[in-house]
Amino acid sequence: MSILVFVEIAEGKVKKTSLEAVAYANGMGGDVTAIAMGDIDSSELSNLGNYGASKVLHANNTQLNERVSAAYASVLISAMGHTGANTLVLANSSLGGPVSAKVAIKKDASLVSNVVELPDTSAGFTVKRSIYTGKAFATVSMNKDNKVIAIKKNAAEVKETGGTASVEVFDVALNDADFKVKITATDKTTGVILLPEAELVVSGGRGLKGPENWGMIEDLAKALGAATGCSKPVSDMDWRPHHEHVGQTGVKVSPNLYIAVGISGAIQHLAGVNSSKYIVVINKDEEAPFFKAADYGIVGDAFEVLPKLTEAIKAANS
């Protein structure tokens, strides 16, 4: 079985979530070809061999530096033809999601998103996916010969295999019709850990009283090497940017550790954090519902607890 993995690039590096996609495909036990698009060092790409890819295609056409999903989908279709792969594996993301839907229609494929585990092929081909915003799972069977599997973070463990991969330039003619969507500007924070991909998250709610107090959240996040998040009212009031808002209507995170400070734990907020491995809640109200969903809790005033916790983390790290 030949599997194609779409690999995303951010700030000149293969994204961690894409390494998980390569690991996932490797775990499926097939011949894994990875494909990356746009400018990227070939050393970064050959390193994918160490995670389970046997070959890497590099579609290096500069037009692909614009992340237009329709164009990416067409390149993936060509690459599936080129490698004979009937299965595409990729991380579900703001690029991977739209790309998946387009490939699925073009290839008449079965598509399942937010897949959390390797497929079960003992009888047919079934995968387990997260549904109801992390409150349940569904096992579904993928009926068609062609398959697109868009995995959720942590669906596979990234392991170094010691393997190597050859990198081959994948020359493909692009079609103007795929560039009907013009990206006129990209406004993205750089050099910070991005929330949807973070292993550690420090998140603040209305209990922090105002944007001027976010320094405390940022200090703790910095000491830990964590991303920062917030509750919906906080982004609604413009204390923090919208892309930091966690929950049912915001970002769904799956970190190893989620620290919630001054967040009550409304069910819509919990929907975005329930696939965190560990949850710490700091709240001055011992009745706050968030404590029911937490592993560790501190009842106390954030303004007193946070600076102390930041110092203790710094001390532990030094």
Added chain:
Amino acid sequence: MKILVCITHVPDTTSKIAFTDGDTKFDATGVQFIIGPYDDYALARAVELKEQLGGTITALNVGGVESEPTIRKALAIGADDAVRVNAEPTDSLFVAHQIANVAKDGAYDMILMGRESIDFNGGMVHGMVGELLGIPSVSPVMTLDVEGTKAKMTREIEGGKESIELDLPFVAGCQEPIAEWKIPNMRGIMSARTKPLNVVEPVEAVEGATLAKYELPAAKGGIKMIDANNVQELVDLLKNEAKVI
């Protein structure tokens, strides 16, 4: 402006999720159903665009007769008419084929959807419908403005946003802060009763994936409380017990 808004009929965000029939059916006992929150944003923006530019809004749902109160709510909020494709929405590919079939002869200037349904969270139907109709699709869209035959959007990406320009027609998967949710007023509720709600039968389409069974996540173990004056204990637990820092 002719706008098609696709709405889901889904459990309220506070619902307790449970399954019946040997974990093959959602247990709707005592569950309140709503317009999906993202679809509600799409509808709200459609109402604003109609106020600004004139035109009509059609609400579309693929679902059984139990969806009709939810569809009526969309009519009360501001859709002019509605279509229900009479089929159980079990799979995104199946649903996408139904929506594309309704849309293909409708000459819609735009098809607005939510970024994702909150039951299956696929986030795929908009992209599939765009591809089936051969028009661009963009999601998740945070702002949407129309000038003549062009649209300007911002789309959320990890850690920021993209500014986008494209020509009509298109499909967009909407999220906040595209518009504020609208609450139907009395006049809207009254007029919704008499607005047309057409029921059509589904076209044949093969499911991409078929449900085998549902499952609930394992329950969390108990919480450990730590004294506010002893944050060192928390650091030790995170380091040695949870091993996450």
